[in-house]
Amino acid sequence: MIETTLKGNTPDIAEENIQKLKQIFPEVFTEDKVDFEKLQQVLGDYVEDSNERYNFTWNGKGRALRLSQTPSLGTLRPSKEESKDWDNTQNLYIEGDNLEVLKLLQKSYHSKVKMIYIDPPYNTGNDFVYPDDFRDSLENYKKVTGQVDSEGNRISTNTEASGRYHTDWLNMMYPRLRLARNLLTDDGVIFISIDDNEIDNLKKICGEVFGVDNFLTCITRATGTPTGGGFDGFVNEIDYILVYAKLRESVTIRGLSFTEDDAKIYNLEDKDGKYLTRPLRRTGGEDRREDRPTMYFPIIAPDGTEVFPLGPTGYESRWICGKSKYDELVENNLIEWKQIEKDGVKVWQVYQKFYLENRTKQPGNLWINVEGNKKATRAIRDIFDSNKVFDFPKPVGIIENLLELASFGNDLILDFFSGSATTAHAVMKLNVKDGGNRKFIMVQLPESTDEKSEAYKAGYMNICEIGKERIRRAGEKIKEEKVLEAQNLDIGFKVLKLDTSNIRKWQPDYDNLEQSILDYVDNYVDGRTALDVVYEIMIKYGLDLDYPVDEFTIAQKKVYSIGFGMLMICLDNEITTEVAKGILEKVKELAPESTRVVFKDNGFKTDSNKTNIKEILKSGGIEEFITL
Template sequence: MTIEKIQQGDQLTMSKDIVADNIEKLKQLFPEILTEGKIDFKVLKQVLGEEIEEEEEYYRFTWAGKNRARQEAHKPSTGTLRPCKEESVDWDSTKNLYIEGDNLEVLKLLQKSYAKKVKMIYIDPPYNTGKDFVYKDNYKDNLGNYLELTGQTDSEGNKLTTNTESDGRYHSNWLNMMYPRLILARNLLKEDGVIFISLDDNEIENLKKIGNEIFGEDNFVANIIWQKKFARANDATYFSTMHDNIVCFAKQSINSNKNSGWKLNLLPRTLDDAKGYSNPDNDPRGVWTSVVLSAKSGSDKLKYKIISPSGRESYPPDGRFWSVSEEKLQSLIDDNRIWFGRNGDGTPRLKTFYSEVQSGLRPNTIWFHEEVGHNQEGRQEVKSLFDGKGYFDGPKPVRLIDQILKITNSENDFLVMDFFSGSGTTAHAVMQLNLEDGGKRRHIQVQLPEATDEKSEAYIAGYKTISQIGKDRIRRAAQKILEENPEKAKGIDLGFKVFKLDQSNINAWDGERDNLEQHLFNSTESIKEDRTQEDVLYEILLKYGLDLSLPIEEKIIAGAKVFNVGFGAIFICLEDKITKQVAQGIGEWKQELNPETCRVIFKDSGFTIVEKTNSLHTLRTFGINEVRSI
């Protein structure tokens, strides 16, 4: 038994390799296409037969840079997410995450840990109005570009910029930003998951097209019109724009898959929904309304005569038929479900009881501001949390996200994600709804630390980035919930763990001759000098595909700190002086917890050769055979 060493650049120190994963799936389906470890595309074409489009002219949607954008979605990231406990709330107990960084790289890093685990994604991306475009991807080195643009490395004058119409690739730039992110987002959705995307009319046609391509046309659910304003703008050039769009795609819709597609949850009924119902005959089943008893189509058997209690004869209107047979009609009359009017001489109608209709309402595709709020309401919500200061432009109202959460699923323990988090409305809505119904919904927020305007109220108040506003908004919203509902809020997760995107904690080998001596020195220490054990711990979780909110317990064993992740799934020790006594303590801890599987990860330079051999032997006696080192 030997310890396999983990090095920067191997599979464990990179995010999920989606290309390799897709190739493996193809190999499982068509093993004959594999030749000497490569895919034989000619054989694949033969296997697929005539279901291949090879003509130059066919229906498709393309733009400048599309191929590179697609490739970028499948390229692994070598970055990591570093924990930031000092900015977090309830670090040890919360299952919510707030990740600060470029969402393209963050989505890549989450592929292993959260693939097919997210129930609902809501995003409010840049609308491409010419003033709000800040995601200038550099496909050569996205991570390095991000660190440079946010001032985390030496700058060469690059800045976050807008995407104006004078740019020759105005729409292409926006599409290249959205395309890889939506590909990665789809991977994170559960098979019955759903995504909602807010947008105005600038890019709505393009969004629908790339959405159809990524999710499939059959999985387009709806384009919801949200009335974001309630006052007419008479200074508009043409029409007063009152709405935004919210485009909805399912991972799998019930149209494409009857068994496992997304099933919409009905909206709860209110007393207002009972308007139009009454009970003029004092029916013990409660209030009811009546509907016509005729139908557009039928057979001659459904054109019979009906005699009312007063003796009046009724027939279906010209060109129509009764909707039930004579036998069925008689059973309905016997059950007091046919209404002939107060005097018993009216045209027969079928009674429909309020108590027997669906338990909820199907949402319309037009959402009025009275139902779900408007832009001004969203601004007032933020102001109320920041002592009347308007630190954020255009936040969505909590009621809007609340409605999306309610129709997503009737269960109350699903995972919600927003990777254009902005002011944090999605996190606020999750906490508020959990308070209302006792739910256990979790959320993941991702936000670029985009700089605030130096002349803005936010900057003057000390908020240098949008992410600082977002984190503080969630803290303040949680505190308000706790103060207003001290007893009810006790069981609600009002915290969040903060992580920040950065380069890997593990030193990479670089053979440049100019710095050879320094690199040789660094190669003896695999972990970077400015990184903590917790930094490395969470990178290991990411690369092993483990949830970042897993319970982690610390224990000092023979003078060394040991992390226990997931009740014994992984034991990690990153100390400098590791002995067989540490291995003995880990083995005993493992026996106490009795996990189904167990692996151990050590810091490679923390061993002497003798202690490494002894530790391996000790661990083996406890049934631990998977041991790796960094």
Template sequence: MDRIESLSLNIEKNNIDKIKELFPEAVEEGKINFDMLRAMLGDEVDDSKEKYQFTWNGKAKSIKLAQTPSSATLRPCKEKSKNWDTTENLYIEGDNLEVLKQLQKTYYGKIKMIYIDPPYNTGNDFVYNDSFSNSLENYKKQTNQFSSSNPESNGRFHTNWLNMMYPRLILAKNLMSDDGVIFLSIGQDELENLIIICNEIFGESNRCGVISRIMKSGGAKGRFFSPNIEYILVYCKNINSVGNFREPISEEVINKLYTSIETDGVRKGEKYRPFGLYQSSLDSRPNQRYYIECPDGSYVIPPGETMPNQNVDGAMVLPKNGDGCWRWSRERYLEEKQKGNITFKESKGVLIDSDGKPSKWNVYTKIWLSDRQEDGAVPINLISKWENRISKKELSELNIPFDFAKPTELIKYMMNIIDDSKNAVILDFFSGSASTAHAAMKFNSDDKGNRKFIMIQLPELCNEKSEAYKAGYKNICEIGEERIRRAGEQIKAEWEKEHPSDGLFGSEEQFTTDIGFKVFKLDSTNVNEWDPNMKLDEKELAMRLGEVFKGDRSKEDILYEIMLKYGVFDKQVEEIDVNGKTMYRVGKRYMIVCLEDCITSEDVKAIAELSPRTVIFNEAGFKNDNDKINALYNLEKAGVDEGIKCI
């Protein structure tokens, strides 16, 4: 039996495998031959000593840090969770660098949307102090302090921030689906640097835009200008795969433009916007200059010198430069007219008649509001709604003390403008007060979506003088978790208020929004690590070999580490009885995990009858190697085709 890989995804090896797949000629004895690779890439390789680049002290180490696998794990914390058995949402306490590594095997290429609101590096923000040697040990040290400022006087003001952000964004990109989008809120201090490193990591061609956002109005801070604007950078994984961004048409636009109402036909009563079939900005095209007959029998044509030879509807000419044309060909015009999408209005001076004189008529197409609402509008790169004060009101309604949160409507807006987000997995690895989780639940309740959220937050200790600490919150994770609990109940109560039961049989419609979440905590592996330098006598060695798992860890701790390292952390788990022993079914028929002792042939037979694709055993559960070999043989014979592994 093989053993489960004990480390997170090896990104460096993954990248090398991709190169090997694309350029097998550049691989010699398992190594990359860069001279051959350069030759195959030709002129696209820049070998010049002077080149456009952005670097800082520690950049190479931060890249290496992102690629270094981790042996850590995520331990379940049921007592802090809500709806553990049914929810698909995750809240993870821990250093986001380590957690992002742990999520690679399960969520690689699966995240549709990422939103982060990282430290803005104003000099007083908490900055993650990564250790290039042992980030897990470093994380444990960090969580025993409140905050760490990043003053300019230390000489590494921008460098420390860049070393913190760069590896996390590398890992985040790996998790994004091919049509995935990332939104990054940022202030003025690190805007330029964040744009440059995002251009490097995601590719400048994959930049969707930079949004300016009004975060507050007024204020008297600042020497030259009061800072009222912040920014949201928007990048995608693959610009050719991501859908168009669209937002709902605003009431202001509807009231201003869609002022006409259809009085006849199948679309009677619908609102539409008249739009001229002739526009002066249109280029001249051969099949788009012809006469159109008006309601009084006269003929009109866009202004120009070239006129059709016949004064009949249907005659066309080859226009010269300067001649006006219709938006559509004659065939398209007749099709739209048949559908009732053409209207005539008296509007003197725009079109000319067959004598070249100004006509009293103009021809319009009908742009239907319902069609445009379905298509949506292209969003602009300025957001003037949802200032930060709104989030303060939201948290006040939940009786949650927290400053500087983002309004949920702002995050809902970002979820809404991306294409096809109803079933998206949404990640926020600087979760803060969990505004993103709140927004996802609200949006699911509004449109019956099934968005799943993953929140990651360092359990940064609250200042003992803060309102949060006085209210009983020891760290930010406790604030975020409580907000999700209260927000979920608030959303449910609002839904039930809008969908009252008739009091007799109850409402036919049920509240189905997932308002639960599973809490996990970052920790060291559950498996005792082997130290080859330890000097043990025979008795101590035998005892050591029998202690595979740490004594303070539960079977569920071990189960979720198996799922994490096997890449099935997103599957549902069911505790089942198999031949009188407690085992775990992961997914419907995907995996059986048996951590029991004294495994018998009857146990193996009962497992085989469940037809799993994979079976995981505790190796110490077999009495001897023969029992283990027999189990392997019998399961393979029964059709367990994907693997039988031990931990």
């Protein structure tokens, strides 16, 4: 049996990367240190040893990189009372600094997120950009949520007068993107909204983090809300969405659904539905037989005559496909013949049929006739009873389109700058539209609303309150409007909040050591619940945070079962062998593939009880025994 003790920090990413390097290149390690000269020799031609080389750097980049690899000492505390449909939902809403949250998600969601969409601060001087504290991110988070620094100065904006205008923004984005990449599946995609203020810098750091070869496109989107003019003389009518893959060769970008206007051109109909036709012969003047000789062959018309792909003046052209593909089209009723009169002679023309059902259109990267920002603002007002509680929301339709391109089925969607939770709204809408069961994780800093704003006056003290309420209202509205289609729609979400670890640190008072020992005996921080500790254990052991958490009473002690017996936790005191026997019975009933069992280290009635419990669990097939 494996016996371990739970620690209060997340995995050390730097240490994990070193271990991976050791597996690939064991010969470059000397006394457990990397010999960079040997590593250069192993890598050969792939090493750039010139001082003059292409790179992108700024003040603080090294510290920002190290910050992304520093383990988090925080945790996520559940908030049932602010959640919706806690027991059944698979969606998460997380309040906290997204840097710390991304660290906490590394183990549970590594390579599990199919699509990320973020709308980060554009760094216009008015949005929320704050410098990370490289020494203590959790303390920094507490200061930031109070909107003032240690000296009482507001730190919610980053103006050009700061002297570190672009640097602060880059130091904020770089570690977050590095952590986000780890969460993407190999066929995952990230979409990042930005305007022309930081697009050059964003593309450079994305090229470094995701690899320049994994750049897919830059979507240019008409905002519908022209801004600017004045001294610059130009009106800004667009913003951008950068698109990067985790691994380009693994990605599939799907088509977009047709709109009503798209469908109007399908003006023919037969027993199989509405369709349109296009000529089977290539119609370009340069598409001659010699271009693709395998696509020049006779096909048999309805009257038995042979038809060749001939151009208007009789030149030899070609078909749009080869013979085997043509036979497949015939077999699937996708060929239509028409007889037309030409120079007094009836001739046969052959066409391919395209049915409307299940048809999609290939997306371009210029999005002009799309839902604009004004409609997004109206949508917020509609949801919140005519109150404009959030400035500059993204249009739901835009994010729906992105979701349709890069996700389907049960895919997991992440937005770690979630704002008013437009992405969650779009996920629910698209799930109804295409029958999917996408799940979302929204992450948002609880940034305070301005006391003069409509949001504050309407009772929303921070942005998270707006986001959670939007999901509640939007979900109910979708259910009301799409009764049958939405009957199985998940419109709930579990709320989790960033905080310091529940596990108490040993901080002895040497002037009163006896009392310090007594205080430490309780194991975890005052004011924390057993459920708080359960979720911290789930995070540290990499379990999905949407797993069901069930409570049982065994031998008068409370036992938690996570993921139908994958993890069994008892945090009570005076634990006896009867508890261990009851846990084994429950595990046998639930029948998980494997089970871990967790107790408090000082929760056993006696030391002999602890020894006997370990033996009982081992004899029952439990291979991992954990104490905290």
